[in-house]
Amino acid sequence: MAESTKQIKTEPGARQPSTEAQPPVESASPEINSISKTAGGVTAALTAARVAFSEMGVVRGTRTLLQLNQKQGVDCPGCAWPEPDGERSHFEFCEEGAKHVADEATYRRITPEFFAKWSVSELSQKSDLWLNRQGRITHPMVRLEGSDHYEAIHWPDAFALISRELNSLNSPDEAIFYTSGRTSNEAAFLYQLFVRQFGTNNLPDCSNMCHESSGTGMKEAIGYGKGTVTLEDFDLCDAIFVIGQNPGTNHPRMLTTLLHAKRRGCKIVHINPLPETGLARFKHPQEFWTWLGEGTKLADLFVQVRINGDVALLKGMVKRVLDAEDHRPGQVLDHEFIRSYTTGFDEFRSALTKVHFGDILEQSGVSQAQIEDAARIFIESERVIFCWAMGLTQHKNAVANIQEIVNLMLLRGQLGKPGAGLCPVRGHSNVQGDRTMGIWERPTAEFLNRLSEEFDFEPPRRDGYDTVHAIQAMHDGNAKLFFALGGNFLSATPDTEYTAEALRRCHLTVHVSTKLNRAHLITGKQALILPCLGRTEVDVQSSGPQFVSTENSMAVVETSQGKLEPASEHLLSEPAIVAGVAKATLDSRTTMDWDALISNYDLIRNHIEHVVPGFENYNERVRKPDRFYLPNPIRNREFKTRDGRAHFTVHPLPQIPLQSDQFLMMTMRSHDQFNTTIYGLDDRYRGIRNGRRVVFLNPEDIKLAGFHDGQMVDLISHFESEERIARRFTIVPYSIPRRCAATYFPEANVLVPVRYFADKSHTPASKSVVISIRPAADTGFHHQDTKSQRAS
Numbered sequence: 137m138a139e140s141t142k143q144i145k146t147e148p149g150a151r152q153p154s155t156e157a158q159p160p161v162e163s164a165s166p167e168i169n170s171i172s173k174t175a176g177g178v179t180a181a182l183t184a185a186r187v188a189f190s191e192m193g194v195v196r197g198t199r200t201l202l203q204l205n206q207k208q209g210v211d212c213p214g215c216a217w218p219e220p221d222g223e224r225s226h227f228e229f230c231e232e233g234a235k236h237v238a239d240e241a242t243y244r245r246i247t248p249e250f251f252a253k254w255s256v257s258e259l260s261q262k263s264d265l266w267l268n269r270q271g272r273i274t275h276p277m278v279r280l281e282g283s284d285h286y287e288a289i290h291w292p293d294a295f296a297l298i299s300r301e302l303n304s305l306n307s308p309d310e311a312i313f314y315t316s317g318r319t320s321n322e323a324a325f326l327y328q329l330f331v332r333q334f335g336t337n338n339l340p341d342c343s344n345m346c347h348e349s350s351g352t353g354m355k356e357a358i359g360y361g362k363g364t365v366t367l368e369d370f371d372l373c374d375a376i377f378v379i380g381q382n383p384g385t386n387h388p389r390m391l392t393t394l395l396h397a398k399r400r401g402c403k404i405v406h407i408n409p410l411p412e413t414g415l416a417r418f419k420h421p422q423e424f425w426t427w428l429g430e431g432t433k434l435a436d437l438f439v440q441v442r443i444n445g446d447v448a449l450l451k452g453m454v455k456r457v458l459d460a461e462d463h464r465p466g467q468v469l470d471h472e473f474i475r476s477y478t479t480g481f482d483e484f485r486s487a488l489t490k491v492h493f494g495d496i497l498e499q500s501g502v503s504q505a506q507i508e509d510a511a512r513i514f515i516e517s518e519r520v521i522f523c524w525a526m527g528l529t530q531h532k533n534a535v536a537n538i539q540e541i542v543n544l545m546l547l548r549g550q551l552g553k554p555g556a557g558l559c560p561v562r563g564h565s566n567v568q569g570d571r572t573m574g575i576w577e578r579p580t581a582e583f584l585n586r587l588s589e590e591f592d593f594e595p596p597r598r599d600g601y602d603t604v605h606a607i608q609a610m611h612d613g614n615a616k617l618f619f620a621l622g623g624n625f626l627s628a629t630p631d632t633e634y635t636a637e638a639l640r641r642c643h644l645t646v647h648v649s650t651k652l653n654r655a656h657l658i659t660g661k662q663a664l665i666l667p668c669l670g671r672t673e674v675d676v677q678s679s680g681p682q683f684v685s686t687e688n689s690m691a692v693v694e695t696s697q698g699k700l701e702p703a704s705e706h707l708l709s710e711p712a713i714v715a716g717v718a719k720a721t722l723d724s725r726t727t728m729d730w731d732a733l734i735s736n737y738d739l740i741r742n743h744i745e746h747v748v749p750g751f752e753n754y755n756e757r758v759r760k761p762d763r764f765y766l767p768n769p770i771r772n773r774e775f776k777t778r779d780g781r782a783h784f785t786v787h788p789l790p791q792i793p794l795q796s797d798q799f800l801m802m803t804m805r806s807h808d809q810f811n812t813t814i815y816g817l818d819d820r821y822r823g824i825r826n827g828r829r830v831v832f833l834n835p836e837d838i839k840l841a842g843f844h845d846g847q848m849v850d851l852i853s854h855f856e857s858e859e860r861i862a863r864r865f866t867i868v869p870y871s872i873p874r875r876c877a878a879t880y881f882p883e884a885n886v887l888v889p890v891r892y893f894a895d896k897s898h899t900p901a902s903k904s905v906v907i908s909i910r911p912a913a914d915t916g917f918h919h920q921d922t923k924s925q926r927a928s
């Protein structure tokens with residue numbers, strides 16, 4: 137280690153906590169098999185059935201799956217890919233969707249007796265998979281100061297405890313109110329109202345960690361931060377570019393959309409550091425007559441870009457588009473669109489002439505021929521859609537990634553015409569809706585004014601903390617109470633040990649949850665788990681059964697209504713929990729009748745209609761079978777920027793220098809995982825079985841570094857003068873560009889520095905972490921035997 141290097145003691149065993157922030161190292165080595173050639177098919181169908189039936193039973197499982205994503209059914213709690221307008225099949229779900237509902241609707245239960253048996257310290261030594269498998273939490277639970285066990289608490293006492301702690305803070309800004317993307321529109325709207333009436337805008341959310349960069353980049357460039365296309369556009373486009381995204385695992389029903397597009401002759405280009413099976417070949421699981429065949433080849437072109445080589449690649453494509461225009465003046469660029477709707481084109485073109493193609497090739501890691509192939513498909517297609525996900529948004533230069541796509545699309549007027557546009561694909565069912573409802577640490581003055589008018593109070597105007605700054609505030613003692621409406625904050629966030637310490641320093645941590653996760657085990661002095669109804673369950677309030685609503689990736693608002701008996705009679709709905717906390721806390725600071733709002737969610741939607749544009753006649757329109765679309769100004773070529781125009785933007789080629797022994801690492805999901813929820817230890821499409829602590833490396837790099845396949849190594853990340861260590865990962869040779877590495881989160885989150893985030897959007901840069909790799913130190917590390925090290 138260089139003399140000036142500061143070792144951040146982040147590896148398990150380095151500090152003296154009573155509980156473990158990181159999952160234990162698996163005892164067995166993972167099995168490494170060949171990569172799957174085809175996604176979907178009979179395996180996906182059987183896996184969906186097996187998981188659903190084993191957790192829910194055959195009858196209940198079948199009934200629940202048949203309601204999934206149906207009109208007036210249950211909106212899948214998984215990703216935010218939309219369902220088609222018009223007729224739907226009986227099977228509007230994928231393998232992952234089946235896993236999500238089975239996970240929630242499981243028969244397994246965690247009762248107070250479970251918590252009496254297991255101490256928090258003991259639970260923290262269990263794997264994330266084990267924790268999740270224990271089932272649904274049945275009672276509100278409290279961990280009192282000094283105790284190593286959770287014990288049952290009555291709801292009024294839980295609300296009183298939260299109220300006491302909130303009201304004893306020096307300032308409302310000492311409380312953090314986090315939201316996960318499962319929260320419904322109704323719960324999210326009430327929550328932000330309560331938080332603002334309490335007096336703060338500290339409303340970080342999971343969007344801060346995923347598509348914040350998309351929203352920031354698009355808003356700045358085109359005045360609109362959401363996707364500009366609908367599913368219908370996928371029926372009309374000539375080319376679809378899927379960049380920095382693995383739909384086969386993360387948005388599986390998108391493969392059906394791609395399949396239909398492909399069958400009618402649409403070209404598909406996949407740009408990603410790893411080839412992903414879903415985009416190679418796909419068999420629709422419900423087209424059983426295709427099960428025996430080899431599936432449909434989806435991607436016409438796979439461009440294996442280096443990690444964070446996207447800006448370079450996109451600039452290369454832009455250069456080729458401009459070259460083509462030089463050869464065929466007036467036939468390639470959409471001059472009319474550029475003239476009428478954009479600004480900054482001349483500066484953009486002139487800046488690009490200074491970028492050398494040699495640098496583009498080196499930084500993208502892509503051959504000139506492939507860049508030309510991608511550019512040719514783009515130029516020859518009248519209507520193009522660009523889709524992307526976290527592969528673009530979790531870099532220091534993530535906003536530039538998004539804006540380079542916008543630049544390319546503006547050149548040929550690919551916004552505001554049928555069959556063309558931008559499609560940031562959201563990973564959690566209502567992450568987009570929550571933001572629309574006002575879950576944002578930087579609300580606009582317009583939104584706050586309307587809130588003030590509707591509820592007759594003066595909301596706070598100071599910006600609140602986003603996720604990374606909330607963690608730092610808790611760590612530095614500037615925030616003392618953490619409240620999470622859903623999610624697994626500890627495992628979703630970067631810098632695991634730092635974040636754990638931040639949570640431990642709080643006076644109170646509160647989690648509204650359905651199942652046990654690691655965030656419940658790393659607590660403040662006191663902690664509460666408030667168990668809530670799941671999406672699949674009946675929500676009965678005093679006026680009768682209620683439904684909630686969500687907004688998907690394409691700004692369609694629709695209902696979700698559970699039909700199953702709740703997992704326990706002690707559960708409350710998320711809106712009821714928010715109302716309970718608000719009533720107990722706010723006293724004269726609110727004039728709201730919170731009980732009335734909870735008695736009938738139509739009343740909440742009435743308020744939303746008055747505050748949030750686009751929700752006119754909310755109660756009436758959301759009940760219609762065809763749901764409703766929120767306004768999308770880009771479809772009419774209305775660019776709500778300062779000057780009413782779309783902006784070409786100029787960005788330098790990103791530079792992340794690597795020393796000779798260093799790699800650029802990205803974190804990603806396995807196929808048996810949804811966000812931080814671990815369903816199993818396999819990553820079927822990538823050929824990994826029974827293990828998650830793996831590092832995917834290029835075979836040449838493995839050889840050159842003197843490692844061998846299957847070797848156990850430690851990963852060390854380097855940021856400024858700090859080092860962080862993640863122990864005992866198994867090397868997997870894989871098709872990945874040279875000097876790149878890939879690992880799963882949350883295991884590798886410990887390597888991502890909390891202060892390393894995207895410019896402007898502050899999204900953690902989990903996809904471009906500089907690491908070095910060394911043979912595993914023989915610490916014999918696993919949680920059960922590291923107590924002595926930890927104590928020293």
Ligand code: SF4
Pocket residue numbers: 205212213214215216217228229230231232233234386387388389390
């Ligand atoms: S594609 Fe997404 S929303 Fe649809 S069933 Fe699968 S996980 Fe659920």
